[in-house]
Amino acid sequence: MLDENGPRILNPFADLAGAVVIVTGASSGLGHHFARMLAGHGVHVAVAARRFDLLVPLVEEIRMAGGEAEPVAMDVTDIASVRDGVARVVARFGTIDGLVNNAGIARTRALLDEASEEWVATIDTNLTGARHVACEVARAMIAAGGDGAIVNVVSILGLRQGRQVGSYATSKAGLIQLTKQMALEWARHGIRVNALAPGYVETDLNRDVLASEAGAALLKRIPQRRFGRMQDLDAVLLLLLSSASAYMTGAVIPVDGGHLLSAL
Numbered sequence: 001m002l003d004e005n006g007p008r009i010l011n012p013f014a015d016l017a018g019a020v021v022i023v024t025g026a027s028s029g030l031g032h033h034f035a036r037m038l039a040g041h042g043v044h045v046a047v048a049a050r051r052f053d054l055l056v057p058l059v060e061e062i063r064m065a066g067g068e069a070e071p072v073a074m075d076v077t078d079i080a081s082v083r084d085g086v087a088r089v090v091a092r093f094g095t096i097d098g099l100v101n102n103a104g105i106a107r108t109r110a111l112l113d114e115a116s117e118e119w120v121a122t123i124d125t126n127l128t129g130a131r132h133v134a135c136e137v138a139r140a141m142i143a144a145g146g147d148g149a150i151v152n153v154v155s156i157l158g159l160r161q162g163r164q165v166g167s168y169a170t171s172k173a174g175l176i177q178l179t180k181q182m183a184l185e186w187a188r189h190g191i192r193v194n195a196l197a198p199g200y201v202e203t204d205l206n207r208d209v210l211a212s213e214a215g216a217a218l219l220k221r222i223p224q225r226r227f228g229r230m231q232d233l234d235a236v237l238l239l240l241l242s243s244a245s246a247y248m249t250g251a252v253i254p255v256d257g258g259h260l261l262s263a264l
Contacts, residue, residue, distance in 0.1 A: 021099065023102060044093055077124045153198070
């Protein structure tokens with residue numbers, strides 16, 4: 001941007017400092033990383049997960065670094081737990097400005113080998129659970145006068161198919177459609193809803209698998225010839241939570257090293 005004194009460098013994410021953002025699934029993996037990263041940008045983070053004991057050291061780490069964090073016990077499949085968790089965040093911080101809807105589970109099963117209970121558990125967590133959290137957060141935002149940003153963490157598997165990931169891929173495809181429905185219905189309240197679709201990103205949970213022969217075969221189908229790092233997702237998440245994306249809603253942004261472009 002230019003002003004009368006010449007070029008001026010802006011921090012497009014500066015408005016996130018002091019914002020209150022809930023991060024679900026924060027006890028490990030991407031959620032844990034997102035919470036630490038957002039706190040580093042001055043965000044007041046409410047970290048939510050079923051495993052409350054794993055949230056305590058995360059909160060201590062953030063507070064020791066000078067950040068603001070609050071642990072929240074939340075089972076996204078239990079609507080009462082979600083309502084209690086959202087109410088706790090409002091009571092603690094007074095408002096909610098954003099949500100990183102990240103909680104999810106994944107299993108490697110062929111459809112014919114997957115028990116119905118496993119299918120239901122995946123859909124309940126990844127799709128219905130995400131709906132529960134987003135709706136309760138949206139209600140809190142509207143009650144406070146509107147405005148806010150919701151980011152649903154989906155997957156490129158919601159846009160394409162993969163072997164032995166039927167329930168996971170279906171849940172993420174459903175969440176992509178739900179993102180667009182939420183964006184349509186809640187835009188009049190000033191609430192933006194977008195989706196972040198990671199490709200294969202290395203975490204503690206999948207590092208051994210990605211280092212295996214199967215991982216090597218998968219790597220050959222990624223045009224950039226590398227797996228993602230968690231920090232590769234940071235800038236897009238910051239964009240979608242901040243006013244830098246004020247005219248964006250209903251978008252689905254892949255961060256996948258070009259994986260979706262690979263030849264069939």
